Amino acid sequence: MINEQCESFHYPLLAVRRKNTGELKLEDSLLSLSPQTVVLSAIKESEDAKAAIVRWWNPTPHEVSANLSLHLPIEKATLAKLIETETAALPSSQKQIIETGCCGITTVRVEL
Numbered sequence: 001m002i003n004e005q006c007e008s009f010h011y012p013l014l015a016v017r018r019k020n021t022g023e024l025k026l027e028d029s030l031l032s033l034s035p036q037t038v039v040l041s042a043i044k045e046s047e048d049a050k051a052a053i054v055r056w057w058n059p060t061p062h063e064v065s066a067n068l069s070l071h072l073p074i075e076k077a078t079l080a081k082l083i084e085t086e087t088a089a090l091p092s093s094q095k096q097i098i099e100t101g102c103c104g105i106t107t108v109r110v111e112l
Helices: 002-005
Strands: 031-034 039-045 051-056 064-070 076-080 086-090 095-100 105-111
Touching: 031 051, 064 105, 095 105
Parallel strands: none
Antiparallel strands: 031 064, 039 051, 051 105, 064 095, 076 086, 076 105
């Protein structure tokens, strides 16, 4: 697959501490996303500083069921537009299955 060949040129993700001063173990995980066909493109603080944004895209020509597992308790989860406005409520569950259309982008807004 062309996307896999392109991804082989990328450097691995590097965790950078920005605002918190607490300890964060390197072996802990914030989230997991599968299958490997979806590409995680962002994990960031929302522009209004009230939530976390998780974004991925599906480079395949087929719809994919993306499995998002958050490893922290959440208060609220919603689908969102690229500008981070909420579009649809999701179950307040740490495990989400979200359909991502062919060549589509999915943004999830999570309040912890």
